[in-house]
Amino acid sequence: MRHALQGGKRLRAFLVLEGARLHGVEAGAAIWPACGIEAMHAYSLVHDDLPCMDDDAERRGQPTVHVKWDEMTAVLTGDALQALAFELVTHASTGSAAIRAELALSLARAAGGQGMVMGQALDMAAERARAPLSLEQITALQAGKTGALFEWSAAAGARMAGADPAPLIRYAAAMGQAFQIHDDVIDVTGDAAAAGKAVGKDAAAGKATFVSLLGLEGARARAAELVDAACDALSVYGAAAATLQQTARFAISRHS
């Protein structure tokens, strides 16, 4: 579990902490759901890397759990990390019982069979069918696979403050999509050392990606539009949202 949690960008945790700061929620409370969402994300990576899924040997510049240990350990590590996510989110220090119950319920929905797991299942099904997806299908798939946890992360602080999470959810939905498009761009243009994982896999597998459907420049332009939409969604927060707006710009300029 420790191996799987090390490294990474901590982007989801950062979204939780920034969303909390925007609403005056103390970092000492927000750190619990911030750690929880990183445990949830780490579990999904450990299971997605399994031989029966994406079969990846490297993650965050380290051997994947099933490579360093074995498949059994990877399955159990992911299982325990998912439980840990709920343990952290419902920790007494997160806040009132109402906050903890709402965060746990919304996290379960975001992570489960109608959220992240559905996105991964659609991804695997498309790969099996060897029928490249349409732009609409890829967008729906990524909304589950990446978007659901992004939205939960950005909205957590508003939920903790009893405020309307809608602007942050709109921000995260657009930013998450831009993030994923940029992942496809990195897969084509990046190098494995910088990315900390294999690149060029999607193109080699003949998978439809945002790049294959929109072209490299088209994909970059679409990602930039989405980042603008993400930034606009936060206008209600004024200058206080500058860090989250910069985060959205980072999402399409990063190399890993």
Add this chain to the structure above:
Amino acid sequence: MRHALQGGKRLRAFLVLEGARLHGVEAGAAIWPACGIEAMHAYSLVHDDLPCMDDDAERRGQPTVHVKWDEMTAVLTGDALQALAFELVTHASTGSAAIRAELALSLARAAGGQGMVMGQALDMAAERARAPLSLEQITALQAGKTGALFEWSAAAGARMAGADPAPLIRYAAAMGQAFQIHDDVIDVTGDAAAAGKAVGKDAAAGKATFVSLLGLEGARARAAELVDAACDALSVYGAAAATLQQTARFAISRHS
């Protein structure tokens, strides 16, 4: 997910409902955590049956998920069932936010890396090491693998009523251990058709079991002692606990 949830004894759900009844908690509220714990249990079976774990082809008289579909589907099905467990437990109909937050936190601890997953990891590690476990080690392993969810199930109703869950936890700990000893007895004496799963696997694998350590009669006697202890733990409830006491007796008389 539907395939994995069908059949089974629903013993954990029954413990939730009976524990709730003992404390005057309405069945319409208790049904949510009762369904949640069955989703959690079903996830653990789907993952435990995987080729990299126990490699079982049959469960509850049906082909296991990875046999009927494939390993990828089994991993994702289990993942989504775990999330569903937390979704059901934190459902608004379960009760107040305080109840839902406490049930979710205690469930996360029971299911995770210090509870059920730890039990399964110890079991797999023992199998790999090919060093038969001592009675103390098997007891500790089963306390995690089976006991943690049993205890959570029995205690849920008391937690929902704000009552002391200690007697029900003592009951479930003893009953869970008796249940597991009887599983080992069935593995030696049972037939696969009645059990709905393969039998004789542990003996064939040279694994230490309660039967190999205590002998068949010794194991039966130990299970009977534990059932007596389980029944005694509920004496505080008087005649109202008769159904749970009969349930403990059922745990060591069942054929599957």
